[in-house]
Amino acid sequence: MALSRSDLDWLIHRPSLLTDDPGTGTVSLGPAEFHGRIPRADVTATLAELLHEPRIHRQILELNTGSTPIREAVTAANRPWTVSWGRCRPSSPRASNDTVTVPGRRSAMTPATGRAPARPSR
Numbered sequence: 784m785a786l787s788r789s790d791l792d793w794l795i796h797r798p799s800l801l802t803d804d805p806g807t808g809t810v811s812l813g814p815a816e817f818h819g820r821i822p823r824a825d826v827t828a829t830l831a832e833l834l835h836e837p838r839i840h841r842q843i844l845e846l847n848t849g850s851t852p853i854r855e856a857v858t859a860a861n862r863p864w865t866v867s868w869g870r871c872r873p874s875s876p877r878a879s880n881d882t883v884t885v886p887g888r889r890s891a892m893t894p895a896t897g898r899a900p901a902r903p904s905r
């Protein structure tokens with residue numbers, strides 16, 4: 784992707800299926816989230832928080848309904864993440880709920896090192 788190789792500061796925000804339900808104020812935000820549904824109000828509230836967090840850039844963040852308050856989720860998204868085959872976790876683990884298993888997910892760049900993880904042997 785040309786954007787990722789550019790000198791620009793960018794952020795790609797990928798919400799799951801949008802609904803007209805009332806916002807909950809809680810989300811799941813990270814580099815590899817399960818796809819589901821999310822109220823439009825929570826998407827706009829998350830975007831507003833991300834605009835005030837200049838340290839979050841050069842990332843692709845997926846957004847879904849979750850149990851973390853929006854401000855807390857945005858703060859947590861600022862941590863370096865390690866993404867490998869089928870798993871996504873913060874580079875400095877905090878709690879067991881920081882690991883997300885994503886079945887069938889392909890390899891992605893590891894922001895902490897800038898290198899793609901090694902492909903597992905079959």
